[in-house]
Amino acid sequence: MQTRACIDAGAVPVLIEKVAINNLGEQCLWCLSNIAGDSTNTRDVVIDAGLVEALTRLLLLSFHPAEHREFCRNAAYALSNVCRGKPAPHVEPDFGPFLKIFDSGDTEAAKDLLWAISYISEEKQDLVMSVPLLAAVVRYLQNPEPLLLTPALRTLGNLATGNAAQTQAVIDSCALPVLTRLLDHPKQSILKEVCWTFSNITAGTIEQIQSVLDAGAMSKLVELMENGRNDVQKEACWAVSNCISGGSRQQVTALTTDRCLTALGDLLRHNDARIVGIALEAFDSALQADQQRVSLFLEEHGFLNAIEMLQDHMNEHVYYLAGHMLATYFDGESDGDADYNINESTLGDHLEEGVGEGEEGEGDNCV
Secondary structure, eight states: OHHHHHHHTTHHHHHHHHOOSSHHHHHHHHHHHHHHTTOHHHHHHHHHTTHHHHHHHHHTSOOOGGGOHHHHHHHHHHHHHHHOSSSOOSOOOOHHHHGGGGGGOOHHHHHHHHHHHHHHHTTOGGGGOOHHHHHHHHHHHTOSOHHHHHHHHHHHHHHHTSOHHHHHHHHHTTHHHHHHHHTTOSOHHHHHHHHHHHHHHTTSOHHHHHHHHHTTOHHHHHHHHHHSOHHHHHHHHHHHHHHHHHSOHHHHHHHOOHHHHHHHHHGGGOSOHHHHHHHHHHHHHHHHHOHHHHHHHHHHTTHHHHHHHGGGOSSHHHHHHHHHHHHHHSTTOSSTTOOOOOOSOOOSOSOOSOOOOOOOOOTTOOO
């Protein structure tokens, strides 16, 4: 109510006019940040009044960010508030001038700017594809502070959900070696986010799958399939399954080691139907690539029996996929004469809202 009273009194355009790199201007900016953060309606009022454009003009001025940390902190906070919320804001910031805020050395300012970037990356990936911006994001992947690491991860994960060019931008930013090291992170929410990011990348082209294999991530993803917490296990399973379903025959053969197939087989007995479904889809793709070897593995290790039992599973997708596999690859193993043609189906949203160190690469190479 108080925020609306300020807006109705005409305060927003007056405050924007006073925003500057001085004490009064910083107080005005702080007020505008709070108005924008009150609700999506008040956020849109501040956007329409031109706050982002005013900040962009100021950040293009010549000044030393480290000497104006308060302004940088308020600018990042304001941008974060105008970029977040549902429905998504009708704003398309040019992040180039805002990257100067990272030079302030202020952790709070960096955190808010990273969240602003991540919010925009959810629906407007093209706005976060610049090389300098992604270089800054990857740099914060190597920061041990989760408050900085989480939005940096979210940005890359969101970008990798886009088209092949957007996924390639993540790879070209030298993020994969850092992401691979993060698969050893002790914090479960970070692991989940990293695995989700890998699953988005492995849903890409054969060349992009090869980049993940070359980064050495698959052995760690398989380990997380074996020992990870339920939500981490699920995302790791997606990453591996995407590799098997989208990879070349050579890639699938290299990936489907006994250890990988055993980890997938153990998940056939999981109590989460979505994990079971993902594992079944991975085996279906592996059987398409190398039926003789994979079918023999399933029989010798007792996993064929597990698939047979899944014909009685309460989840429709699981029992139909199990029946389809038995009818297609194991003659006479399926129950009855059911029609096991599988239509395009979904196991639900891939990742619910969740939240997420290494050495920086030099030159043109990722290390």
